Amino acid sequence: GAVVSQHPSRVICKSGTSVKIECRSLDFQATTMFWYRQFPKQSLMLMATSNEGSKATYEQGVEKDKFLINHASLTLSTLTVTSAHPEDSSFYICSAREAGRYEQYFGPGTRLTVT
Amino acid sequence: AQKVTQAQTEISVVEKEDVTLDCVYETRDTTYYLFWYKQPPSGELVFLIRRNSFDEQNEISGRYSWNFQKSTSSFNFTITASQVVDSAVYFCALLMEYGNKLVFGAGTILRVKS
Numbered sequence: 001g002a003v004v005s006q007h008p009s010r011v012i013c014k015s016g017t018s019v020k021i022e023c024r025s026l027d028f029q030a031t032t033m034f035w036y037r038q039f040p041k042q043s044l045m046l047m048a049t050s051n052e053g054s055k056a057t058y059e060q061g062v063e064k065d066k067f068l069i070n071h072a073s074l075t076l077s078t079l080t081v082t083s084a085h086p087e088d089s090s091f092y093i094c095s096a097r098e099a100g101r102y103e104q105y106f107g108p109g110t111r112l113t114v115t
Numbered sequence: 116a117q118k119v120t121q122a123q124t125e126i127s128v129v130e131k132e133d134v135t136l137d138c139v140y141e142t143r144d145t146t147y148y149l150f151w152y153k154q155p156p157s158g159e160l161v162f163l164i165r166r167n168s169f170d171e172q173n174e175i176s177g178r179y180s181w182n183f184q185k186s187t188s189s190f191n192f193t194i195t196a197s198q199v200v201d202s203a204v205y206f207c208a209l210l211m212e213y214g215n216k217l218v219f220g221a222g223t224i225l226r227v228k229s
Binding site: 044 | 148150152157158159160161162165206210215216217219220221222224
């Protein structure tokens with residue numbers, strides 16, 4: 001149980017284009033989903049928290065117009081990196097949490113490379 | 116402010132050795148939750164354990180055991196008879212009772228050599 005999928009696992013895009021990453025909870029309803037960014041050999045940095053049907057709450061320093069988050073259903077959240085630049089290259093990880101639970105279950109991550 | 120410190124950046128052991136990963140946390144809240152996650156080279160974080168602040172009972176799961184000491188604000192993780200498959204980055208994390216945000220430690224890289 002508690003499986004979270006992420007798609008795609010790897011994506012390479014050209015500078016200036018937009019990329020959408022999907023995060024799905026496969027066997028539970030995720031009332032809250034989280035998006036993280038992880039740089040090499042570093043810990044996870046929370047980018048934003050989203051509750052189903054509500055606007056996402058972004059962490060300080062994260063541009064909400066650049067990283068668009070949509071949590072339209074209890075099993076799906078998307079992160080769109082708009083007008084990507086090479087500095088957006090990173091490992092993006094989503095996690096999901098069920099209502100009334102404290103554990104976050106993580107997706108396998110998406111490696112984004114912007115050329 | 117909440118903080119999690121994993122002072123060991125990297126640990127190397129030989130297979131079958133026991134190894135303890137340290138985690139020290141800071142919070143003023145009386146109710147909170149502590150977690151350990153494993154991140155193997157594949158990148159996916161795997162949930163290992165959650166411990167509530169009001170439950171100081173230690174836990175054992177196979178070769179894994181956890182020692183929660185409120186008096187020293189520590190939540191250490193021991194792997195007994197380590198195996199090569201245990202090689203990964205291990206993160207300790209803290210969650211406040213009414214919070215959403217997991218506060219992660221910097222992680223400890225564990226390398227188990229055969």
